[in-house]
Amino acid sequence: MKKILGLDLGTNSIGWAVVSTNEEEILAKIDGAGSRIIPMSQDVLDNFSGGNPIETQTANRTGYRGTRRLRERYLLRRERLHRILNVLGFLPEHYTEQIDFEKRLGQFLEEKEPKIAYKEVWNEVKNKTDFVFLFQNSFNEMLEDFKV
Secondary structure, eight states: OEEEEEEEEOSSEEEEEEEEEOTTOOEEEEEEEEEEEOOOOHHHHHHHHTTOOOOOHHHHHHHHHHHHHHHHHHHHHHHHHHHHHHHHTOSOHHHHTTEESSSSTTEEOTTOOOOTTEEEEEETTTTEEEEEETTHHHHHHHHHHHHO
């Protein structure tokens, strides 16, 4: 006897069956079957019967899963870009110091997410970290041009 597991994965339910067949592949016996229906609330059923699109629990989960996948792909692309730019030497020094290239290849260090245009500088007078705009001279020059 050969056992076959059949699955039916729907949008609002999951069905299963285990059947046995003989040597000629003819169905001999159903060993078990069942289903799990994902419940819908009354307001969802009313919307469905009224012809409105339904927002089911599974549809919501699918949306959240899609969002997670997009975010993970974005982070993976950013990590790969960091590694490539680091190998080429194209990242600014203050930016490279905030990225882990040894253990978590290309990911920012914990509690860090540097900005390329700003650099962290320790201010001993205030006894705290300040951020310095790296392109301040160019910015001031542009403002002077606008005044003219």
